[in-house]
Amino acid sequence: MKLAVFWGCRILTSQYEYEMSVREVLPKFDVELVDLREMLCCGDPVKSINDFAADYLAARILALASLTGVKDLLIPCNRCHFVISEAKRLIENDEKTCGKIAALLREEDLKYDSNMRIWHVIDFLHDHVGLDRIKKAIVVPLKGLRLASHVGCQILRYSDLGRVDDAENPVKLDRLINVLGAESVDYAEKLDCCGAALTYSHVDSALSLAGSKLKALQGLAVDGLVVSCPDCGMMFDSKQKDAAATVGAKLNLPVLYYTQLLGLALNIEQDKLGLHLNQSPADQLLAKIPS
């Protein structure tokens, strides 16, 4: 099937390993990714400045997505997924906002499309591709790996909006980890936030949140942490050293995107999955994978 894809800023400007692994992994399940005509911000930071302008940006993305002729849109970033889902619902339920946004879009000959279906990597793999098909595709079972999952906040909450998984007891990412042969470990801090949104105003607090969670996880002696959001990836992987300095702990926990982990099970070359770009000690985890 064809799947339009909206990446958002964070993936396109720094979390390259997420983009690389999504681009490598999904075609293995007969998915053809179609990039949008333009690459834009979803409106997340704009929400705090002017909510309406953020909704306009989100609507513009849905309009650009409809130009591809594809009816399914993949949004691998949790924040973008939330902002666009929320704007979509407002536009479809609030005539006034809808009219104003349609008028702005018309100035560029764009048209809002309410039929676009929004996916995240997690529900696309779990609900659409399905665990059975993933299981059949595995080349290298990841036996013996004990992993923790971090789904992130904004694809779980708030449930009224229709989210990717249950808000208080998410299971899809864990099932996706287990199906690869690895073991997803339950832990008390599972729903704790990575703190990424606070990097705009309170960097130390943001790092402290990320550091505390990593510290707790290290105490559980897991082999790694699996994430599915570029903001969480940035906090736990790219900024792990800064987080360690902030909480005064020695942190060396491998952090991977789920699509990287899946790629390993599918026997895709590590460099193609961007595993040479992870700033956390991913090698520690790679060494434990049976070859």
Place this chain on the structure above:
Amino acid sequence: MSLTDLMSMAKPNLESREKIFARLCGRNFLNCYLCIKCTSGCTALKLLELKPHEIEKLVNLGFVDELASSDIIWTCATCLKCFQRCPQKASPYHVIIALRNLAVEREAKVPEAYMKAVSQILEGGLAEQPQKVANKKMETCDREGLKLPKIRPPKESFQTVFLKALEEKPS
């Protein structure tokens, strides 16, 4: 008889409260009965002393101007737990976003990073500039080196329309 906050001698401003109402697009708001579920699960409580139930109540009573000029509204981590867990479907998260919007409209102090993000979007469509990252061998890599497609900036017409959207105020 009107209310006075004896700590600051502030008086409620019901006009400002209406502005928050208008920005909430019909969301529940007056239903908060202070069960404090939001605050007990708040990500920003421990480190930054954000208390969502207080925000909800203060706005309810009309102490909006004080909040719009306060730093506290910028401590929310937007984890959405407060709204998720509210038994009354009030949403401190949406009230905080509305207060931030009002603060911007009033040209109060806004964390610089937000304004920077907006100006970057105006310039090139993305809120951030593409960064060079280091790989395992400490070589620097960019999108081109990693064989990732080039970033496609928005058409020129985008800037004008986005500026119009930024000037929009809820009526």
